[in-house]
Amino acid sequence: MKIALGTDHAGYEYKERIKEHLTEQGHEVTDFGTDSARSCDYPDFIYPAALAVGEGRCDRAIVLGGSGNGETIVANKVRGVRCAVCWNEELARLSRAHNDANVISIGARTVPLEMALKMIDIWLTTPFDGGRHAQRVRKIAALEER
DSSP states (O other), rough: EEEEEEEEEGHHHHHHHHHHHHTTOEEEEOOOOOSSSSSOOOOHHHHHHHHHTTSSSEEEEEEEESSHHHHHHHHTHHHHOOEEESSSSSHHHHHTTOOSSSSEEEEETSSOOHHHHHHHHHHHHHOOOOTHHHHHHHHHHHHTTT
16 A cells, blocks of 8 residues: 655654554555654645645555644645544544545654554554445535535
């Protein structure tokens, strides 16, 4: 799978570890930055990672920040992106099964690294349930056309 990564300074260390984890699993990773723990503005890195998903250059994206909230807001500005902020395994599973989330946002200051890696593994392997949820996802997509 082609996976985009984007973070600000708060998630830099997690991003580096997640990149290793994904590469070890055979995923192709595109790193949109940042490249250090120096203070920076998350929209500069999150938007390009989400855009790669919206434009079909990457299958999914993982975005990181302090809380994951601002990163979710930015990612969801991209047409075709459904980004969910997650802080436990069940939310990661539901974001895929019910919402067909193609971007996950994780707060590096609120979620331990080992939990983040577990959530990512669940999120990458959980299929979309479709069924009644497909109609809801179609309605979300229709809102982008307004």
